[in-house]
Each structure stands twice: as structure tokens, then as C-alpha cells.
Amino acid sequence: MYLIRNLPLQRKIVAVAMIVTAAALVLAGVTLILIDFNRARADLLEETNSAVRILAYNAAAAAAFKDAEDARAILDSLANEQSFAAACLYTDGLLAEYHGPEHEPCPPFLPENGFTNGYLIASSSIDQNGTQYGTVSVRATLAPMYAQIRARIAMVFGILLLAGVIAYALSSRLKELIAEPVLSLAATAGAITAKEDYSIRAIKHSNDEVGQLSESFNQMLSLIEKRNSELKQRTEELVLANRMKDEFLATLSHELRTPLNSMLGWIVLLREGRLTGAQVDKALASIDRNVRLQASVINDLLDVSRIISGKFTMESSVIELQPVMERSMEVVKPAAQARQTAIHLHAPHDAVLVSGDSFRLQQVFWNLLSNAVKFSPEKSVVEVSIEEVAGQAVVRVKDKGVGITAEFLPHVFDRFRQADSSSTREYGGLGLGLSIVRHIVEMHGGKVWAESDGIQRGSTFSLQLPLAEVRQDSEGPVGLRDTARR
Ligand SMILES: Nc1ncnc2c1ncn2[C@@H]1O[C@H](COP(=O)(O)OP(=O)(O)OP(=O)(O)O)[C@@H](O)[C@H]1O
Ligand SMILES: [Mg+2]
Numbered sequence: 001m002y003l004i005r006n007l008p009l010q011r012k013i014v015a016v017a018m019i020v021t022a023a024a025l026v027l028a029g030v031t032l033i034l035i036d037f038n039r040a041r042a043d044l045l046e047e048t049n050s051a052v053r054i055l056a057y058n059a060a061a062a063a064a065f066k067d068a069e070d071a072r073a074i075l076d077s078l079a080n081e082q083s084f085a086a087a088c089l090y091t092d093g094l095l096a097e098y099h100g101p102e103h104e105p106c107p108p109f110l111p112e113n114g115f116t117n118g119y120l121i122a123s124s125s126i127d128q129n130g131t132q133y134g135t136v137s138v139r140a141t142l143a144p145m146y147a148q149i150r151a152r153i154a155m156v157f158g159i160l161l162l163a164g165v166i167a168y169a170l171s172s173r174l175k176e177l178i179a180e181p182v183l184s185l186a187a188t189a190g191a192i193t194a195k196e197d198y199s200i201r202a203i204k205h206s207n208d209e210v211g212q213l214s215e216s217f218n219q220m221l222s223l224i225e226k227r228n229s230e231l232k233q234r235t236e237e238l239v240l241a242n243r244m245k246d247e248f249l250a251t252l253s254h255e256l257r258t259p260l261n262s263m264l265g266w267i268v269l270l271r272e273g274r275l276t277g278a279q280v281d282k283a284l285a286s287i288d289r290n291v292r293l294q295a296s297v298i299n300d301l302l303d304v305s306r307i308i309s310g311k312f313t314m315e316s317s318v319i320e321l322q323p324v325m326e327r328s329m330e331v332v333k334p335a336a337q338a339r340q341t342a343i344h345l346h347a348p349h350d351a352v353l354v355s356g357d358s359f360r361l362q363q364v365f366w367n368l369l370s371n372a373v374k375f376s377p378e379k380s381v382v383e384v385s386i387e388e389v390a391g392q393a394v395v396r397v398k399d400k401g402v403g404i405t406a407e408f409l410p411h412v413f414d415r416f417r418q419a420d421s422s423s424t425r426e427y428g429g430l431g432l433g434l435s436i437v438r439h440i441v442e443m444h445g446g447k448v449w450a451e452s453d454g455i456q457r458g459s460t461f462s463l464q465l466p467l468a469e470v471r472q473d474s475e476g477p478v479g480l481r482d483t484a485r486r
Pocket of ligand 2: 367370371429432433434
């Protein structure tokens, strides 16, 4: 068993088929031979018994008269039968005998009946009219029976040999049917392991269990492939997130330190007390600007943290968009003036009303405007428009600045994403403004999108908000129904 277990599959199949065939044939052969042997013995016994009874009957007169010659003639009648070795007639002692040329003569006294030393001995008493005149004993040889058994054994061996050849041929064919699909499966598994390529598939050779195994194996491979690609994608995402986190930390430190350096510089100069009145005003204005800058960075961080934790809230009332936009423009004015950039507002005469939080919408407009100014060259123009289109308020901020590449455009509203995140970047900021903008606009039931024809071809940021439904009477809007989803 141990030897077979370690054989290659193909040889195992042949070996098992051969062993099973040989065992079945040997068993059948031995059984047949034993049956034959017993039948031959029984036949010989019956034949010998009837021969001895006939002799006893025929030799009755010779025995009664103790006529040895006559008795001898009767016993000689067995000479034609090959299986009888000897026949002996006993009266007081051995009266007459016949024995084959190569067989022993009769013993002087009546031998015992039964099978002994390759012979069968049977006897019958010679009775006539109630008187026993003697006994006839016949000795039959078992040699012809053994010869017949030997021929049978030879025949069984012949059949065994022939069956072995047939079993070998059949099992070799069977080997192709069973072993080859399994071996091909094993080869596929080996190739997958060696190349680490989970796109390789096993070939299904049949619809049996091996075929089902190939199918399950392929399904398992598909699953592994899917998991692998998910894992790869997840890993890439994690690596990117980690890199972005590192970049963000560097940017944040930079954004927090720059205003501090400037303030510290002015404070040192103020302490020395050697600044002129105009210089003191300049120092205070710079400190004021930097404090506000830092406060705005911190506010953005707090807003993002509130958005992430779901605690970002807003008020709701009907508001007019034009004044909100004008306030945002006021806030961005110093930066725009510093870059000699003009901001033009085109708004309809009638108030455009939306439902929402004026402070948050001002934050939205301020972010879009400050981006437009920041990413435009000096002496540029930023066009702002407010209009009503198909029941929606649409606000556009269009600049003629650096523009956005097609690759970066889909990520422009992602948190912490900046087109230039290098340490030597030209523009400040944390990459949070637009993510806050999108969150606020979506909280107002609106949407925001960006368009750009590419690098150095300017950008347009547009947003649309549902108009507030206002019931009018002669004195203006009195009843308001908020249609913005929250
Ligand atoms: N008007 C624009 N023109 C060109 N690129 C822009 C414009 N607005 C935004 N971007 C690109 O989108 C990125 C993300 O903008 P976002 O306002 O979220 O961040 P930021 O301005 O870099 O920093 P923050 O707003 O946090 O100070 C910018 O870094 C820039 O690459
Ligand atoms: Mg910004």
C-alpha cells in the first residue's frame, strides 16, 4: 500500500487496475480449481465403487469355487480403464489379482478403503445367497485427476496473463481519461504559483468530478484575482492617502509657520521702538492680516473636522445672493488689490433668492473668489455672474488664470488635493477650500462643478442652488417656503 501511495498518479491507476484484476482472477481460478478437484474426486469415487461392485458380482462364482484363473480373467477386465491401477480378490488370502504395468501388485491382505498415497481404495464383499465368499478391492490412481487439475491451473494462469495484458491496455487508456486532466490541473496550479499570475485558467476536460474540480479551481482563481486587485487598489489608495497625509502635514506646518514668522518679525521691530508712525501702522496691518490668515486656516481645519464627524451644521432662511456675493468680494478685496486683479460682478436687477445659510454661502463665494485671485496672474480680471436658469440660481466665477489639467479636474474638490503639492509650490493653502465648498453647496441641495480648457487657459467654477419659493403680495415677499433639501 505504501509503495502504491507514493507512485505517480498514472502508474497508480495502472497498478490498482492490475492488482484488482489479478486478485479477482486468482480468487475465481482457485475457487474453480477447488470445485473441479472435489468433483473429480467424487466422480472417481463413484466410478471405483461401481467398478468394484460389478467385479464382486461377476467374480461370485470364481470366489465360491476359489477358481483363481477365472477370477484373474474377471479382474483383467479393468485393464482397459486407465484410472484403475489394480484389482485384488481375497478369499482366505489373496486369490487373484490384476495390476497395471507401472503399478504395485496387490498386498497379501485386504487393504483399508479410502484415499492414500495418490490412490483411492474401494472394496466390496462377494455375497451370494447370504454367504460371503470373499472381497474384491480396487485401487484407482489419482494421477489422471491431478493431470486434469494441473491443466486447469495452467489454463487459469493463461487467462490471468491475458487478463493482465487487457487490464494494462484498458488502464493505460483510463490513465488518459483520469490522470491527464488531474495532471493538467496540477500543471496549471504549478504555473500559477511559479508566475504568480492568477489570470491563468485550468482547462475543463470532462463533465465529471475532475471537470467540476477544474471549474471550482477556476472560480477560486477568479475570486483570488478579484481579491488581489481589490487589495492592490486598496493598498494603492492607502499609500496615496499616507503620502497625502505626509504632504498635508508638511503643508499645514508651512501654512501655520509663515504668518507666525511674519508676525514675529514685526513684533521684534515694534519692541525695538524705532519704527516711524507709518511703519507701525504697516506692522499692525500685517500682524492683523496674518492673524486673520491663521484664523482662517484653523477655521477651515475645524470645518473639515466637523464635516468628517458629521457635526457640520447650518442655519436656514431665505437669502438674497447678490449681497452675500458682495460681502465675499469685500473680504477678498485686499488680496485682489495686492495683485491688481479686478473682480466684475454681473447680477440681475431682481433679487435672486435661495434658502440657506448666508454665512456658509459667503464662505463658499469667498473660497471661489480667493482661488480665482490666487491662481490668476497679476492685473487679471475675474468675472462673477449670478443668474436664474430653469428654477435654479446659478453662480459662476470665471478667471483667466493658470487653469486646471484634465487629469486633475476630477479631483479638484477632493480634500487635501492640490495640483501642486510640492514643497516648492508657488501658491499657499491646504487644499481644503473646495472640499468645504462642495459640502456646503450639497447641504443646500445644490451642486458645484469646475471647467477648464487646460493649463494657462483659465477656469470656471459654477454652482447651482434651488431657488427659494416665495409667495409675493403687493408689499413684497411675506410667506416663504423653503424648497432646498437639507
Ligand atoms: N481658480 C482656480 N484655478 C486653477 N486651479 C484651481 C483654482 N481653484 C482651485 N484650483 C486647484 O484646486 C486645488 C484645490 O483648491 P482648494 O481651494 O481646495 O485648495 P487651496 O486653494 O490650494 O487651499 P485652501 O483653499 O485650503 O487654502 C488648488 O490647490 C488648485 O490646484
Ligand atoms: Mg482655496
